[in-house]
Amino acid sequence: MKIFFLRTLFLLFLVFLQISFFDILFSWFRAPLFLLGVVVIFTLVRGFPSALFMTIPLTLLFDTISLGAVTWFSLYAVIFSYGTSFLSRRLLIEHRGMGLGLYALVAYGGAFLYQALFSFIMYTYFAKSSFASPELIPSVESLIFSLVVESLLFVLMYFVVSRAEEYFSHINQQQFRSVR
Amino acid sequence: MTLRRKFTQTKLFRALIAAAFLLFCIIFQPRFIMEPLRAVLATVSWPIHGVFSSLAFEIRDGVHFLSSIGELKRENERLHQETVRLMAENTKWQAVASENEELRQELALLPRETFDLKAAQVIGRDAAGAGNWLTVDQGTRQGIKRGMPAIAYGSVLIGRVTEVFPESARIMPLTHPDSVVSGVTVPGQAQGIVKGEYGLGILFDMVLQDTTLQSSDRLVTSGLGGELPQDLFIGTLQAVRLSPDHLYQQASVIPPVDFSSLRYVFIIKNTQ
Incomplete structure (x- = not known):
C-alpha cells in the first residue's frame, strides 16, 4: 500500500511538472515532451512489461488532469514504449557507452513524431474548412533548443527514475521481510 | 532444443492487451471515475502548479531576455516613438471622452460600466493539444464563477471561465473550437x-x-x-x-x- 501511494505521488509529480512547468517553458511544442522522455526511461529501467504498469497510469493521470477524458496520447505512449523496448537491445549492444544519448534522441524523436502527427491531422482538418494559416511547425531554433533541453533532462531524469525505482524496490523488500 | 515462448507470453501480446484496454477507454470514456478524481486533484494541486508555473515563467523570461539583448536598443527606439504617438493619440481621445461624458449627461444616459477585475496567474496549460485551456490560480473561494470573461491587459478578451474549483479555474480561450x-x-x-x-x-x-x-x-x-x-x-x-x-x-x-x-x-x- 505504501509503495502504491508513493508511486502514485511520483507519477502525479511528473504530470504536474509537465502541465505547469514544461508546457509553459515550451509553449510552442504541441507534445508532452517531458512525459514521453519519462516513458522511455520507464521502459529502459523496468523493461516493457513492467513499464506498462507505470506508463498507463502516468498517461491516464495526465489525461484526467488535463482534459478529463482519455485521449490518443495514452495509446501513443504505449506504442512508443513498445517501440523503445524493441529498439533497446540493438541500441545498447551496438552503441555501448553512448546509449543514453541515443535514447534521449529516441525520446525527442517520439515527441517530434507526436507533434508531426498532430500537426498533420490538424492541418488536414483545418485546411478543409478554414483559411487562416496557424504556425503548426515550430522554428528550427526552437527545435534545437528543445532538443538540447530534452537531452539534458533525459539524462537527469534517468538517474532520478533509477534512484526512485531502487528506493521502491528497497521498500518492497523491507515489507516482505516484515511479513516473514 | 530451442524453447519457444507462447504468443501470450510475448511483449507484443501485452502491448496489444494494453492498447485494447486504452482503446476501450477512449471509446467509452470512464468519466464517472475521471471527473471526481480530476476535481479532487485540481483542488489539492494548485499550490504545486503555482510553484512550477512561476519557476517556468522566470526561466522563460530569463532566456528570452538573454536572447533579445541585441534587439533591445532597436526595440527601445521603437517603443519611444510609439509612446510619443500614443501620447498624441491619448490627448485626442481625452477630448473625445470628455465630450462623450457631457453628451451622456445631457441625454441622461448611464455612465459606462467599470469592471470589477480579479487578477489571476496562469498555472497550467494544455500540454498535448493546441492550447485549448488555461488554468489560473483563482477559484470559487475568490468569487470566480463559470461564464465570467477573462481579459488580458488593455481589455483584450482571452476567453471565458468554463470550470471552477475551490482554488483554481479553467479558462476556455477564444481559439477553442467550442468558443x-x-x-x-x-x-x-x-x-x-x-x-x-x-x-x-x-x-x-x-x-x-x-x-x-x-x-x-x-x-x-x-x-x-x-x-x-x-x-x-x-x-x-x-x-x-x-x-x-x-x-x-x-x-x-x-x-x-x-x-x-x-x-x-x-x-x-x-x-x-
Whole structure:
C-alpha cells in the first residue's frame, strides 16, 4: 500500500511538472515532451512489461488532469514504449557507452513524431474548412533548443527514475521481510 | 532444443492487451471515475502548479531576455516613438471622452460600466493539444464563477471561465473550437459570430454580405446576449472571404496577444 501511494505521488509529480512547468517553458511544442522522455526511461529501467504498469497510469493521470477524458496520447505512449523496448537491445549492444544519448534522441524523436502527427491531422482538418494559416511547425531554433533541453533532462531524469525505482524496490523488500 | 515462448507470453501480446484496454477507454470514456478524481486533484494541486508555473515563467523570461539583448536598443527606439504617438493619440481621445461624458449627461444616459477585475496567474496549460485551456490560480473561494470573461491587459478578451474549483479555474480561450462570442467590427459595425478554430485560430463568421468587412478592421465584443461586456477587444481582421455556402462573409482574426505566452489574466466579476 505504501509503495502504491508513493508511486502514485511520483507519477502525479511528473504530470504536474509537465502541465505547469514544461508546457509553459515550451509553449510552442504541441507534445508532452517531458512525459514521453519519462516513458522511455520507464521502459529502459523496468523493461516493457513492467513499464506498462507505470506508463498507463502516468498517461491516464495526465489525461484526467488535463482534459478529463482519455485521449490518443495514452495509446501513443504505449506504442512508443513498445517501440523503445524493441529498439533497446540493438541500441545498447551496438552503441555501448553512448546509449543514453541515443535514447534521449529516441525520446525527442517520439515527441517530434507526436507533434508531426498532430500537426498533420490538424492541418488536414483545418485546411478543409478554414483559411487562416496557424504556425503548426515550430522554428528550427526552437527545435534545437528543445532538443538540447530534452537531452539534458533525459539524462537527469534517468538517474532520478533509477534512484526512485531502487528506493521502491528497497521498500518492497523491507515489507516482505516484515511479513516473514 | 530451442524453447519457444507462447504468443501470450510475448511483449507484443501485452502491448496489444494494453492498447485494447486504452482503446476501450477512449471509446467509452470512464468519466464517472475521471471527473471526481480530476476535481479532487485540481483542488489539492494548485499550490504545486503555482510553484512550477512561476519557476517556468522566470526561466522563460530569463532566456528570452538573454536572447533579445541585441534587439533591445532597436526595440527601445521603437517603443519611444510609439509612446510619443500614443501620447498624441491619448490627448485626442481625452477630448473625445470628455465630450462623450457631457453628451451622456445631457441625454441622461448611464455612465459606462467599470469592471470589477480579479487578477489571476496562469498555472497550467494544455500540454498535448493546441492550447485549448488555461488554468489560473483563482477559484470559487475568490468569487470566480463559470461564464465570467477573462481579459488580458488593455481589455483584450482571452476567453471565458468554463470550470471552477475551490482554488483554481479553467479558462476556455477564444481559439477553442467550442468558443462562440458575438462580435462587431470597428469601424463598419459589421456584426457576426467569433468562433474558435480547433484551438489554432479565430474566425469571424456569419457576417451578412451587405455589410463591409475590411482586412484591417478591429473586432470587439458586441455585448449581445448579456454574457460579455461590450467593447472588449478581440483582434484585427486579417483575410476576408465568402463562407463555403456563399451566404455569409468570413474573416480570420489575429488576436493582439499570444495566448500561449500569457502569465497573468484578469477575470471580470461584475458582468451578471
